[in-house]
Amino acid sequence: MTSDYARYLAAKTTVDDRALNRHVLAELRRLMPADAPRVLEVGAGLGTMVARLMDWGVVSAGEYTLLDADRQLLASSRRWLCDWAAARGLRSELLPDGLQVGDLRVRLVHAELGTYLEAAHEVLADALIANAVLDLVDVRAVLPGLLRLLVPGGVYWFTINYDGETIFEPGHPLDDQVMGAYHRDMDERIRYGRPAGESRTGRRLFHYLRAAEAPALAAGPSDWVLSAGPDGNYPGDEAYFLRSILSTIQNALQSRPDRVAPADLAAWLAVRDRQLAAGELVYIAHQLDFVGRSPG
Numbered sequence: 667m668t669s670d671y672a673r674y675l676a677a678k679t680t681v682d683d684r685a686l687n688r689h690v691l692a693e694l695r696r697l698m699p700a701d702a703p704r705v706l707e708v709g710a711g712l713g714t715m716v717a718r719l720m721d722w723g724v725v726s727a728g729e730y731t732l733l734d735a736d737r738q739l740l741a742s743s744r745r746w747l748c749d750w751a752a753a754r755g756l757r758s759e760l761l762p763d764g765l766q767v768g769d770l771r772v773r774l775v776h777a778e779l780g781t782y783l784e785a786a787h788e789v790l791a792d793a794l795i796a797n798a799v800l801d802l803v804d805v806r807a808v809l810p811g812l813l814r815l816l817v818p819g820g821v822y823w824f825t826i827n828y829d830g831e832t833i834f835e836p837g838h839p840l841d842d843q844v845m846g847a848y849h850r851d852m853d854e855r856i857r858y859g860r861p862a863g864e865s866r867t868g869r870r871l872f873h874y875l876r877a878a879e880a881p882a883l884a885a886g887p888s889d890w891v892l893s894a895g896p897d898g899n900y901p902g903d904e905a906y907f908l909r910s911i912l913s914t915i916q917n918a919l920q921s922r923p924d925r926v927a928p929a930d931l932a933a934w935l936a937v938r939d940r941q942l943a944a945g946e947l948v949y950i951a952h953q954l955d956f957v958g959r960s961p962g
């Protein structure tokens with residue numbers, strides 16, 4: 667994974683900050699064990715969520731494990747989290763398998779989720795987090811194994827689950843064709859030799875969680891909403907984030923000329939790029955957050 671992807675995840679932080687559903691978050695605060703919990707975050711990327719949860723006072727001590735299939739991203743997370751801690755005057759120390767941030771021990775685990783779930787794990791987590799991840803895996807297949815990583819009755823918080831609706835404004839005549847083709851690509855994607863994603867993960871999680879005997883205790887929307895401010899600039903690094911979204915769509919569709927003709931895709935992207943540069947492009951992605959307890 668390139669440093670471009672790390673920049674994309676860092677740019678996503680302010681977008682997620684606005685999007686995360688506060689009603690669901692309040693339920694997480696209620697369910698999170700007060701004393702030094704063991705938290706496992708899967709598909710943790712750069713580790714921006716552990717920083718956010720410390721900022722928001724949801725975790726401050728205990729152990730927080732970042733699991734990701736991308737070794738380079740995990741390596742970047744050590745530096746990113748140290749810089750984040752320094753900016754807040756928090757003491758941090760690099761350790762062989764992670765780092766110490768204030769009273770929180772952060773462990774880095776390099777593993778592909780499906781493979782990780784196939785192994786036995788003696789130490790279970792009190793809280794399990796997946797942010798912008800469950801729409802990238804075969805969620806129905808992995809959910810029972812994921813929930814078994816929790817102590818009985820442990821809390822899960824599954825957030826930013828894409829739900830098959832994207833809006834670009836101003837509208838363009840090719841929007842439906844482009845997004846329809848992109849959703850098909852999501853539904854057919856294979857990564858790490860396994861099915862990897864479903865474009866309607868959000869709404870389906872209601873049923874999948876119930877089938878796994880862990881129905882949601884709270885759920886709600888966590889839509890990404892991006893627009894430029896009155897000065898025509900996007901907040902933070904969000905123009906980069908939006909450019910990355912357009913690149914993701916481009917990369918997915920340029921090998922599928924049968925679904926969107928190359929000239930149409932190029933024309934659509936040219937218009938979107940121009941609108942982005944002018945601060946005119948609005949982007950909305952519908953997503954859902956869930957919180958609940960593992961069976962037992």
Ligand SMILES: C[S@@+](CC[C@H](N)C(=O)[O-])C[C@H]1O[C@@H](n2cnc3c(N)ncnc32)[C@H](O)[C@@H]1O
Nearest residue numbers: 675709710711734735736777778779797798802
């Ligand atoms: C969209 S990013 C989200 C990262 C982070 N949760 C965040 O919100 O900033 C998805 C992350 O999941 C990881 N990932 C995707 N599929 C995975 C898998 N099968 N096993 C482990 N990690 C995976 C990717 O490497 C990436 O870091």
